[in-house]
Amino acid sequence: MAITLVIADDQAMIRAGLRLIAETAPGVEVVGEAADGHQALAVTRRLRPDVLLMDIEMPGLDGLAAARRLLDDPRPPKIIMLTTFNTDDYLYASLRTRVHGFVLKSSPPEQLLDAIRAAAAGDAVIDPAVTTRVIASFANHPEPTAPAELATLTRRELQVLRRLAHGMSNSEIARELRIGEATVRTHVVHILHKLNLRDRIHAVVFAYEAGVVRPGQEPPGQADEDRTC
Template sequence: MPDEPVTVLVVDDHPVFRAGMATVLGDLPGITVVGEAADGAEAVAAVARLAPHIVLMDLRMPGVGGLEATATITTRHPDTAVVVLTMDEDDDSIFAALRAGARGYLLKEADGTDIHRAVLGAAHGEALFGPRIAQRVLAHFASPHAAADTAPFPQLTDRERQILDLLSRGLDNTAIARRLTLSEKTVRNRVSDILAKLRARTRAEAIALARDAGLGRPG
């Protein structure tokens, strides 16, 4: 990357946090904030328009979530790096983000120094994580069970695989929610995460992948 300010797009559905983060970043040396977005759909459109070096991405947002947006951005705009900034520190979220193409993962408790280092590092092709996230990543790959899962789509959680199976059987969100005793909003969010993890653009594409892998069968 040439010696120029690193341009950043801030994506978060909370306007106060988003504005505050834009202010913090704007005060850091070598960084210029070029835009903000309130959800994944806005983020994808803004990246196409602004071509930032870095997208600082929340995960949990209404509509198009951060995972789906990350997968879309990293596929369509490989010169733009995504750094996740979220409250989610569970393994499922961390590894789903990495599989979607994220180049860094920080928690919202991170201080300005950590964010500064992660943004500049990602702009130069490095992958940086917050301390607790790094421990989880190392522990995962040190585990003898890390590659032992033979179930289809090991990147999915058991619940996500269950929902995908029901989708493949032709059930809609309402029917899945009733079957699994979940809210429709929860099912909708899980379906969005499934599409991002499978890098599927539509439900139909995800269903086709699932059926090819043997899901959606009776029994």
């Protein structure tokens, strides 16, 4: 069964390009479009798509405000924010919502399609470039304090969390740690439950706020962790 998609962007050329990308992908059907946040609300509530791909900055009612309203509905769609993230205010406000992904407008088409499929499956996707922006933003924050919940993680879960924070996918983490991808998914579920986090997007924010990883720090190697754990 095809993933139904609504596209919301105030620029007609952008919408046309996104529609073209989506309609060339097997298993994705574009069922509607919107040019602002108010239209996005109306079209999404009428058509009930699986996924809403929405620009964060639109006239009238912006995408973030529209997303918050839709996510309060009884049967909200999976929402992916499409953005340039040109201000940190938008970055932090967006990361703390309950949307299922962030994709930059400069991202390649295959990354956009992967995000749509992942969101439809209930996963959350954060563009690696957004992760980089988070890292840079936390560089100017005060010294983090580790919350008590962090102590509930096992050694392996902590290894997985560190790699999530560096923007690694489940498959990349599996290869790095030499474990199965299904095992990684299980660890992610346990991490989110123990830390009371909604998804991997919030796990990235948590990792930097808690000092699990630090700005400018290279992704950990297995040998390095074996020496320190």
